[in-house]
Amino acid sequence: MITIINCFKMEKDYDKVSEQEWQQAADEGKLDLGYLKSKINVTDESGLELSLRFQDACAGTGQEAQLEAVSAGEENVTSTLQTLAALGYDRTCRICNKEELDPGYVSQILAGYIEETDPDIIVCGDSSAAGSSKAVPILMAERFGMRCISGVTDFTPVDDEHIKVVYRRDGRLYEETASLPLVLMIGNVGRTYLRVPTLKQRLASAGHEIKVIEPDRDNHKGAVITGFRIENNNRQTEYIDGSDADAAARIIYDRLLREGVIDR
Amino acid sequence: MAISREKIVEELKNILRDEQVVTDEQVLKESSRDRYRKYEQCMDVYTQPIPAAVVFAESTEDITKILAFADENGVNVVPRTGQSAIEGGLETAKENSVVIDGTRMNKVLEINETNMQVTCQCGVPLESLEDQLREMGLTTGHSPQSKPLAQMGGLVATRSIGQFSTLYGGIEDMIVGLEVVFPGGKVCRIKNVPRRSVGPDIRHIVLGNEGALCFITEVTVKIFKYQPENNIYMGYKVDNMTDGFKVLRQVMVDGYKPSVARLYDLQDAEMHFDWADGKCVLVFMAEGPAAVAKATAEGIEAIIAGIDNAEVVDPAIIEKWFNRLNWGPEQIAEEREEIIATKNIGITTEISGCWDCINDIYDEVIERITNEVPDLTMIGGHTSHSYINGTNVYFTYYYNVVDCEPEEEINKYHNLINKIICESAVKYGGSIAHHHGLGKARAHMVWEEYGSSFYMLDTLKKAFDPNGIMNMGTLIPIKHDPENPWRF
Numbered sequence: 001m002i003t004i005i006n007c008f009k010m011e012k013d014y015d016k017v018s019e020q021e022w023q024q025a026a027d028e029g030k031l032d033l034g035y036l037k038s039k040i041n042v043t044d045e046s047g048l049e050l051s052l053r054f055q056d057a058c059a060g061t062g063q064e065a066q067l068e069a070v071s072a073g074e075e076n077v078t079s080t081l082q083t084l085a086a087l088g089y090d091r092t093c094r095i096c097n098k099e100e101l102d103p104g105y106v107s108q109i110l111a112g113y114i115e116e117t118d119p120d121i122i123v124c125g126d127s128s129a130a131g132s133s134k135a136v137p138i139l140m141a142e143r144f145g146m147r148c149i150s151g152v153t154d155f156t157p158v159d160d161e162h163i164k165v166v167y168r169r170d171g172r173l174y175e176e177t178a179s180l181p182l183v184l185m186i187g188n189v190g191r192t193y194l195r196v197p198t199l200k201q202r203l204a205s206a207g208h209e210i211k212v213i214e215p216d217r218d219n220h221k222g223a224v225i226t227g228f229r230i231e232n233n234n235r236q237t238e239y240i241d242g243s244d245a246d247a248a249a250r251i252i253y254d255r256l257l258r259e260g261v262i263d264r
Numbered sequence: 265m266a267i268s269r270e271k272i273v274e275e276l277k278n279i280l281r282d283e284q285v286v287t288d289e290q291v292l293k294e295s296s297r298d299r300y301r302k303y304e305q306c307m308d309v310y311t312q313p314i315p316a317a318v319v320f321a322e323s324t325e326d327i328t329k330i331l332a333f334a335d336e337n338g339v340n341v342v343p344r345t346g347q348s349a350i351e352g353g354l355e356t357a358k359e360n361s362v363v364i365d366g367t368r369m370n371k372v373l374e375i376n377e378t379n380m381q382v383t384c385q386c387g388v389p390l391e392s393l394e395d396q397l398r399e400m401g402l403t404t405g406h407s408p409q410s411k412p413l414a415q416m417g418g419l420v421a422t423r424s425i426g427q428f429s430t431l432y433g434g435i436e437d438m439i440v441g442l443e444v445v446f447p448g449g450k451v452c453r454i455k456n457v458p459r460r461s462v463g464p465d466i467r468h469i470v471l472g473n474e475g476a477l478c479f480i481t482e483v484t485v486k487i488f489k490y491q492p493e494n495n496i497y498m499g500y501k502v503d504n505m506t507d508g509f510k511v512l513r514q515v516m517v518d519g520y521k522p523s524v525a526r527l528y529d530l531q532d533a534e535m536h537f538d539w540a541d542g543k544c545v546l547v548f549m550a551e552g553p554a555a556v557a558k559a560t561a562e563g564i565e566a567i568i569a570g571i572d573n574a575e576v577v578d579p580a581i582i583e584k585w586f587n588r589l590n591w592g593p594e595q596i597a598e599e600r601e602e603i604i605a606t607k608n609i610g611i612t613t614e615i616s617g618c619w620d621c622i623n624d625i626y627d628e629v630i631e632r633i634t635n636e637v638p639d640l641t642m643i644g645g646h647t648s649h650s651y652i653n654g655t656n657v658y659f660t661y662y663y664n665v666v667d668c669e670p671e672e673e674i675n676k677y678h679n680l681i682n683k684i685i686c687e688s689a690v691k692y693g694g695s696i697a698h699h700h701g702l703g704k705a706r707a708h709m710v711w712e713e714y715g716s717s718f719y720m721l722d723t724l725k726k727a728f729d730p731n732g733i734m735n736m737g738t739l740i741p742i743k744h745d746p747e748n749p750w751r752f
Binding site: 016 | 534536537538541578580581582583584585588601602604605606608634639640641642643662663664
């Protein structure tokens with residue numbers, strides 16, 4: 001059994017904001033988005049759909065995948081979690097929250113929840129429309145000591161300890177059989193809209209209970225970035241000979257191994 | 265004897281310049297249907313006869329020559345302008361049809377600020393006309409969701425209605441005069457007067473003919489003062505549709521004329537709003553002179569005050585939401601991507617009924633579709649056009665296409681849903697089509713819709729199109745199986 005936790009974020013559909021409104025927001029210093037409907041962050045949505053496809057693929061191999069979805073937010077999150085339950089997510093969780101949170105705090109409250117589950121795979125979109133810090137999955141990987149793969153475009157089952165991961169680097173696609181556990185940062189993946197449950201599926205999942213967690217706001221250890229200061233202006237440049245990017249990467253890799261920066 | 269495809273093209277090139285006669289295969293294929301077959305469009309499947317040519321007319325004279333040729337040779341023609349049709353009206357149901365495209369006839373001929381009317385050719389895009397008028401402090405008052413696509417000829421041909429209809433009316437209330445061409449090439453002009461009592465109102469032969477009687481080349485419509493600074497937006501949450509219908513009826517019966525009066529059921533509300541909280545949503549806009557707008561808003565507020573549990577919604581939210589309702593090419597392209605990826609497709613069907621039956625139609629349709637349609641993911645609806653005697657309901661439904669070839673989707677799902685909606689509308693005495701037209705799809709219920717008055721429609725068709733060349737299959741089907749009317 002492979003356990004997958006998908007972390008997702010609901011956000012306003014910024015594509016619906018007109019040029020005139022952006023201009024007005026720039027002039028007045030605020031952007032009113034109250035009228036806009038929220039939707040799942042686009043890369044998180046891809047992650048949610050890819051997890052369902054992973055579960056579908058497991059069904060054909062005799063393997064099993066248990067899916068779980070977690071998000072922080074208000075009631076609009078509840079409705080999305082109900083949709084996910086209808087689609088086959090076994091467990092869902094809403095972390096009560098009304099504010100835009102800094103990535104450190106998000107990773108802290110998610111980690112607190114994830115720790116209890118001990119998943120094999122954590123799936124997150126690689127960034128949100130607002131902020132786009134790309135920090136949450138990396139901070140979680142660090143917290144749990146898990147390997148994090150970014151730019152993921154697909155993942156499929158191999159066995160209970162390995163999955164096949166496809167990811168994009170510098171415009172090229174790579175495929176790797178990776179050991180679990182893993183944090184997967186889902187990149188820009190075409191045609192991975194979340195499937196839509198039928199009314200019958202919704203009815204069948206009507207008894208599904210969403211776990212609701214009230215975060216411990218007094219114990220916030222996350223970092224809040226209040227400003228930046230340049231500590232050192234020096235730059236060090238070294239040209240590495242390599243016939244192509246792979247060869248150059250090999251040279252860097254070997255050197256880092258020699259210097260003990262990384263382990264084989 | 266039927267004229268060959270090659271001969272049709274050759275003759276058209278003798279009538280028009282070569283460049284006006286398009287025979288590119290992809291253009292022809294895409295011209296064989298409209299958005300009624302949205303799923304087939306997404307899946308690049310073509311099930312209708314491919315037309316022989318698409319001709320781009322540039323003048324009334326061009327139309328005259330084309331229709332004379334078509335009538336003489338029994339060639340079916342399908343008139344079109346903005347191509348926003350969604351009921352199959354633009355399908356080329358007969359072999360070797362010719363699609364007559366009026367988009368190049370796009371001149372605004374006269375804006376008459378004294379008589380408050382504008383005359384334009386059929387291919388004038390509504391959006392550009394409206395933009396031009398607004399710069400002059402004027403408006404057509406016509407704003408269908410298809411405004412970014414629709415053109416004036418098509419709007420009149422399909423009996424269009426806009427989002428401000430409760431104040432300005434449908435296109436039938438706006439139309440003043442027309443120029444049309446009938447089969448054989450006969451040009452008729454109906455002059456521009458405020459009203460006249462000289463026999464039947466012959467404009468109504470043209471209005472809503474859906475290209476099945478004539479080609480509309482020129483229209484004159486009323487224009488109005490544009491006073492957006494006086495607009496007052498209002499929104500309310502109510503417990504159920506019955507309360508919502510009650511409010512709408514009272515607003516109309518008490519004599520108020522908000523330009524927008526909409527009621528969303530909870531499923532449709534959830535599609536549009538984050539804040540509906542499982543309730544139905546009423547949306548109004550009062551416009552016109554400041555005092556009129558203010559009185560209208562106050563009157564609606566007083567009616568709402570009599571409804572238990574009605575909650576006020578921030579007007580700023582309503583205003584911004586409303587200004588994003590229109591559908592243009594970007595939305596269509598985005599929707600296409602989603603359909604291809606998810607095989608989940610959303611469609612609408614609109615009907616109308618008097619106040620004493622509209623709630624029954626609504627309830628029955630929701631219940632039947634929920635129980636009878638497979639793979640349904642959403643069924644809901646809203647009303648967006650109200651009158652003193654009734655209103656419309658715009659049913660919105662989504663379904664997953666499962667275990668089904670693209671060619672069969674129309675029968676397995678779309679027609680099944682249309683059948684249920686139309687049957688319920690007829691059963692309770694409503695109409696099967698409020699503003700999208702009969703096209704070639706709902707034409708299969710033309711007899712039930714018209715009853716004994718079908719005689720009048722049939723007589724018009726036979727009189728004006730005796731050789732059967734005008735958009736055959738639209739309004740009156742050409743292939744109809746009474747045992748399985750919704751299987752085609």
